[in-house]
Amino acid sequence: MDEEIWERVRSVVASIPPGRVLSYGDVAELAGIRSPRLVGRILGEDSADLPWFRVLRASGTTAEHLRHRQLELLRAEGVLADGGKVDMRRYRWSG
Structure with a gap:
């Protein structure tokens, strides 16, 4: 996997402020990639120091x-x- 993509995803997730959430698709879009599944894979492998729960x-x-x-x-x-279920309209971060 491309290390640059990995770091872009991590950067987006790290930037989500407390009290806000994003979808996997939102993170993918902000990171400039096409696959929300790739975001899930990255978080599944490397999220110990990130607010993955957002x-x-x-x-x-x-x-x-x-x-x-x-x-x-x-x-x-x-x-x-x-x-x-979290109300995405209410809690989604607009980055």
């Missing part, structure tokens, strides 16, 4: 295996979920 599916939902922890971290920043 990146959600476009629907405002989380992956099942991350749901409890991700929603807990978001709630601590004031991002509330209704039925496990």
Whole structure:
């Protein structure tokens, strides 16, 4: 994988402020790449020092295996979920 792409994705995720979220597609667009799945792959492999929990599916939902922890971290920043779903219109960061 291209190291420049990797770093652009990491930079976008690092820039999401507390209390705001982006979708995988939003991150891809801001990083100048076409694939939201690539964003997921990068975060899956290299996100320990990033606010990974601020990146959600476009629907405002989380992956099942991350749901409890991700929603807990978001709630601590004031991002509330209704039925496990974050209102993307309300909390999306406009970068």
